[in-house]
Amino acid sequence: MAISEAAGVIVYREHLSLGARIFIGLLGAVLAVLGPAAMISIAVPQWSLSFVLTVFIGLALLTFGVFALAAALGSVRTLEFGLAKRVLVVSTRGPLARGRAEYAFAALGEPSLEMREAEDGPYPVLGLALPGERRRLEMTNFADTDEAARWQKRLAGALRNPSSSG
Numbered sequence: 196m197a198i199s200e201a202a203g204v205i206v207y208r209e210h211l212s213l214g215a216r217i218f219i220g221l222l223g224a225v226l227a228v229l230g231p232a233a234m235i236s237i238a239v240p241q242w243s244l245s246f247v248l249t250v251f252i253g254l255a256l257l258t259f260g261v262f263a264l265a266a267a268l269g270s271v272r273t274l275e276f277g278l279a280k281r282v283l284v285v286s287t288r289g290p291l292a293r294g295r296a297e298y299a300f301a302a303l304g305e306p307s308l309e310m311r312e313a314e315d316g317p318y319p320v321l322g323l324a325l326p327g328e329r330r331r332l333e334m335t336n337f338a339d340t341d342e343a344a345r346w347q348k349r350l351a352g353a354l355r356n357p358s359s360s361g
Contacts (some may be wrong), residue, residue: 197336198346205276205350207334211269220267227260270294274332278353285325285332296310302326308343319343323350 198207231253235249270289277284282302287293304324310317319340322331 198334203278205274205353206289207274209271209273211271216267219263223260223263223265223267226256226263227360230256230260244310255301261336265291274334276350276353281357298325300354303354304331306347306354308340310340318349321350322349341351 197210198205200206204314234303245315257353268290272286273286275284275286283298283300284295285298286295303326307322309322311320318335319337319342321334321337321343323334324331334346337346
């Protein structure tokens, strides 16, 4: 489960498994290195339409490869709603970036629940406005809409009412 509550702390964790990171990283490495190398090896170094297309395809493969490598090395985010201290701690950790920010419950917006469309059907997204941030913080990976609604209600109660924070 992506979200849980224990010892006075509600914790939400994003997850990207080691297997997924390895697969995406290998895909990125192959696209970034072998793709352009194959395109360059068949190119005839004269300014013709086929040469320009070959260079363009090689650069596109390089771009997709770099993007996949960045995704494989990307950070995952953890949200810790400290009910006793009434503070949300947002931490990111990964091979390339680490960070930590704290927000008082009083400064947070009301949790909202919306449905998003996807190829395999709609899914719930629990959103929370953070002070000083343009985009809402979004939580997904709920089993169903009912679970997301329960967590929305629990978070709303904890943010509004100090007595429900325990």
